[in-house]
Amino acid sequence: MGLAFTDDEIRYAILAARPEADFLDALNTMLLECGWIRLGDFNNGSEYGIVSPQGLTARCRFWSLAAGPGNWPRRFMMQMGSDASPGTVGWEHAFIAGVYSGDSNYTAATAFTQYSVWCNRCSVFIGAVHSDPKNSYQKAVQGGVPFASGAVLSTPCGGEMPPPAVATAELWFSAGDDSGNPSIFSTASAYWSFRNQYVCQRYSLCHNGAITSANFHSPPNPPPETMMGWRNEPYALQLGIMRTARAWIRAAGSLAQKFEGGFIYPDGSPVVLNPLLYHNGRVIGEIYDAALISKPMALDQVESISASGVLTTWQNYMTATGPTPGYFYDDLSYVNEAAAAAFLLLRAREADTDEGNVAY
Amino acid sequence: MLIDPFLSTEPPYSERCSGVREISDEDPSPIKWLGAIKGCFELAGWTQTGNVPSEGDQQISKSHMWFTTPPIPPVVPALIDDPCGPSTSGGLGRMTTGDLTTWFMPYDPYRYLAPTEPCNGKVWFPVGLTNQETADNLAEAMTDNSPFLVTVSDNPANANEFNFHYTSAAPAWEYDETVPWVGWGEHYVDGGYYTYRSQSLNGCTLTVRLQNNTTGCFRPGGVYWLEKPAIIGALQPWLMIKSSGSPFDEWQSVFWTPTHCFFHGGPFQFAIWTDQKDRFHSSILVSMLQMDIPHFTGANPILIVSSENLDMQMDYQQLMEKLHWQDSIGTGFNNQLHYTTWPNRSTSGPNPDGKFRTPMVMFRGLRNVPLYTLSDTALAQPAYVILSEDPTGQPRGDQQDFIGGRLWDMAIVTDTTLNLDSKTMMSGRKWTQMSTSTRPTDLLGSLWVTHDPVGQEETDAGV
Numbered sequence: 065m066g067l068a069f070t071d072d073e074i075r076y077a078i079l080a081a082r083p084e085a086d087f088l089d090a091l092n093t094m095l096l097e098c099g100w101i102r103l104g105d106f107n108n109g110s111e112y113g114i115v116s117p118q119g120l121t122a123r124c125r126f127w128s129l130a131a132g133p134g135n136w137p138r139r140f141m142m143q144m145g146s147d148a149s150p151g152t153v154g155w156e157h158a159f160i161a162g163v164y165s166g167d168s169n170y171t172a173a174t175a176f177t178q179y180s181v182w183c184n185r186c187s188v189f190i191g192a193v194h195s196d197p198k199n200s201y202q203k204a205v206q207g208g209v210p211f212a213s214g215a216v217l218s219t220p221c222g223g224e225m226p227p228p229a230v231a232t233a234e235l236w237f238s239a240g241d242d243s244g245n246p247s248i249f250s251t252a253s254a255y256w257s258f259r260n261q262y263v264c265q266r267y268s269l270c271h272n273g274a275i276t277s278a279n280f281h282s283p284p285n286p287p288p289e290t291m292m293g294w295r296n297e298p299y300a301l302q303l304g305i306m307r308t309a310r311a312w313i314r315a316a317g318s319l320a321q322k323f324e325g326g327f328i329y330p331d332g333s334p335v336v337l338n339p340l341l342y343h344n345g346r347v348i349g350e351i352y353d354a355a356l357i358s359k360p361m362a363l364d365q366v367e368s369i370s371a372s373g374v375l376t377t378w379q380n381y382m383t384a385t386g387p388t389p390g391y392f393y394d395d396l397s398y399v400n401e402a403a404a405a406a407f408l409l410l411r412a413r414e415a416d417t418d419e420g421n422v423a424y
Numbered sequence: 425m426l427i428d429p430f431l432s433t434e435p436p437y438s439e440r441c442s443g444v445r446e447i448s449d450e451d452p453s454p455i456k457w458l459g460a461i462k463g464c465f466e467l468a469g470w471t472q473t474g475n476v477p478s479e480g481d482q483q484i485s486k487s488h489m490w491f492t493t494p495p496i497p498p499v500v501p502a503l504i505d506d507p508c509g510p511s512t513s514g515g516l517g518r519m520t521t522g523d524l525t526t527w528f529m530p531y532d533p534y535r536y537l538a539p540t541e542p543c544n545g546k547v548w549f550p551v552g553l554t555n556q557e558t559a560d561n562l563a564e565a566m567t568d569n570s571p572f573l574v575t576v577s578d579n580p581a582n583a584n585e586f587n588f589h590y591t592s593a594a595p596a597w598e599y600d601e602t603v604p605w606v607g608w609g610e611h612y613v614d615g616g617y618y619t620y621r622s623q624s625l626n627g628c629t630l631t632v633r634l635q636n637n638t639t640g641c642f643r644p645g646g647v648y649w650l651e652k653p654a655i656i657g658a659l660q661p662w663l664m665i666k667s668s669g670s671p672f673d674e675w676q677s678v679f680w681t682p683t684h685c686f687f688h689g690g691p692f693q694f695a696i697w698t699d700q701k702d703r704f705h706s707s708i709l710v711s712m713l714q715m716d717i718p719h720f721t722g723a724n725p726i727l728i729v730s731s732e733n734l735d736m737q738m739d740y741q742q743l744m745e746k747l748h749w750q751d752s753i754g755t756g757f758n759n760q761l762h763y764t765t766w767p768n769r770s771t772s773g774p775n776p777d778g779k780f781r782t783p784m785v786m787f788r789g790l791r792n793v794p795l796y797t798l799s800d801t802a803l804a805q806p807a808y809v810i811l812s813e814d815p816t817g818q819p820r821g822d823q824q825d826f827i828g829g830r831l832w833d834m835a836i837v838t839d840t841t842l843n844l845d846s847k848t849m850m851s852g853r854k855w856t857q858m859s860t861s862t863r864p865t866d867l868l869g870s871l872w873v874t875h876d877p878v879g880q881e882e883t884d885a886g887v
Contacts, residue, residue: 330757335827337430
């Protein structure tokens with residue numbers, strides 16, 4: 065099994081959501097320790113340059129905003145962009161600066177004061193420390209440069225010779241669980257992103273200079289052409305989770321088949337697989353220093369894996385919960401295929417002294 | 425901690441495999457069809473473990489077996505008039521193979537002379553001094569001039585009848601298409617079979633019984649049975665499967681016609697499928713799946729999917745048109761086979777909703793859309809199967825199904841083609857498409873089998 069490792073620094077920390085400046089300072093420290101290059105100030109935050117082990121580049125910005133206009137609460141913002149063509153940028157993804165006692169939107173069920181932050185040299189995954197990633201508060205962002213499948217050219221897209229169609233010269237993505245609509249911010253369920261689903265509703269993906277910034281609104285609201293439904297789900301940015309030929313929990317009650325433990329062997333073990341990334345019906349790459357596992361796990365739950373003489377420790381980033389789950393078989397009906405999946409981010413990797421020192 | 429949990433990226437390959445064998449239907453004989461299938465099992469490395477010859481019984485009123493009384497004084501026997509002529513009036517028995525019929529003609533040996541050799545489809549035999557002697561003489565003549573050993577006894581159910589019992593001289597079913605007649609009873613001499621055993625996988629084996637049988641019918645479109653006596657219906661090939669873990673349970677699958685089909689098999693698995701669509705073109709997949717090594721202990725999964733067993737079946741092409749199966753299925757772990765049976769179709773009892781647990785292929789793909797790489801190549805993956813300890817286990821929502829391992833010599837490709845005979849190259853091997861998903865809500869993919877034989881010289885097992 066060939067997972068894509070950066071073989072470089074990884075950082076993980078729990079950061080307080082406020083004060084916002086302290087969060088951005090702590091995040092800055094983590095990113096720089098992973099090898100991100102600070103290009104300069106961006107608003108009250110920073111813009112960074114990132115380079116993947118394949119030599120693919122991108123830019124990423126973090127800053128914060130005060131509450132307003134309208135329903136927008138105090139929040140952080142993340143935006144990915146092209147390094148080769150700096151004017152090409154993706155969505156601005158908002159994630160709120162916590163829900164604290166005393167806030168006008170405070171409830172005990174939705175309150176949170178910390179963010180779980182993970183980064184490597186070319187990607188970042190942020191999610192609130194809260195058990196429910198699908199409730200009404202938008203609190204997760206992801207982005208970076210994946211490992212690109214197939215041929216790779218590290219020549220910038222703006223060069224005189226355009227790359228062959230099947231070769232990747234630029235590849236980056238961003239996703240988050242805010243809809244971009246301030247009128248429903250914090251009043252509706254969070255959008256799907258990799259914190260709560262295998263597929264993203266609002267994301268940006270750039271491949272060889274062509275950028276897609278998609279925003280599929282939540283069902284069951286028409287029109288279906290712009291809704292995250294069966295028409296659009298196969299083409300949206302998503303992780304290549306393990307699935308079964310039939311939509312297994314389409315039926316309800318006693319007709320359903322149950323996979324509470326996920327897709328597991330009779331001995332209770334799940335399978336682990338490389339975290340392929342799909343877009344528009346194509347495998348475009350996979351996330352570095354990450355893995356998919358075929359069982360549900362709680363957010364930030366830790367798992368250890370020993371294989372080929374290497375011991376690795378992982379932390380779960382994705383839990384598919386909430387009232388509006390995963391796959392659609394018509395415009396209004398959906399089932400939760402990601403209930404048999406979790407998305408692991410690498411925490412540590414070392415030789416297993418019991419097995420020897422063979423990398424995988 | 426998880427130990428070696430990574431998904432296998434290759435199918436398990438058999439050291440011996442038949443490859444794809446094409447079975448012709450140019451001569452739609454169940455005997456020839458079953459003979460071709462038998463040859464395929466041998467190519468796949470299965471071992472013949474036994475055979476039983478076909479048998480049959482027919483009854484006739486004792487009064488039909490006329491006898492004679494020697495004339496007093498004796499007379500010089502005269503030649504029978506035109507003994508080799510076309511008339512078969514008075515014949516007491518016959519054997520028919522295709523268009524050829526041999527008649528068994530009785531004559532009074534005290535008054536007539538008859539040819540001692542068969543002529544023009546007639547065999548003359550002497551009647552006796554009692555109807556028992558006549559019956560015995562008829563049985564001897566049939567034994568000497570047919571592929572059966574014929575014996576006579578009283579019919580235990582009716583003292584006024586003789587029972588003629590036929591036993592095939594062949595090891596099993598080779599002469600099932602020869603139809604005897606002395607009166608009433610079973611139309612065919614059938615029920616003979618060969619048994620073939622798979623190779624042992626982790627101490628477990630499967631045994632398949634290849635048998636021709638007339639098929640009875642309770643009601644139109646209803647349940648069928650093959651236990652003798654089955655006095656109506658046509659000869660049809662049956663495949664019956666047992667597992668070493670459940671030696672008393674038997675999966676019975678009928679093949680309605682000796683159809684044009686394909687066989688693919690290895691030491692632990694076989695499949696028979698067709699490219700035609702209707703109830704009368706049957707299919708079956710039987711596998712001792714390869715469980716991934718770290719999870720091998722105590723697993724021993726089994727999967728059977730067919731077009732029809734002793735059950736009402738509504739999805740006859742499920743094996744070729746889907747990668748998940750709802751009817752006529754058997755699954756289990758520990759080499760114990762549990763299968764769907766007709767009572768589970770009822771609207772009462774332990775399964776009132778009439779639904780079974782569904783074995784499914786598990787892979788990475790998209791629903792209703794093919795999945796390609798950036799170079800427009802579909803993904804090839806091993807065919808993992810999710811299955812249940814017991815497909816009839818209820819309530820359905822209270823049980824967990826498990827990863828049952830991988831199908832041997834088979835792979836999933838994340839696109840579909842219309843041509844089931846397509847061949848392509850993957851991992852340095854040649855492949856043939858066996859089935860494809862066709863439902864819009866299903867993961868889009870197709871199931872391929874290795875095309876070429878492995879571990880043997882190339883031979884032609886076609887009919």
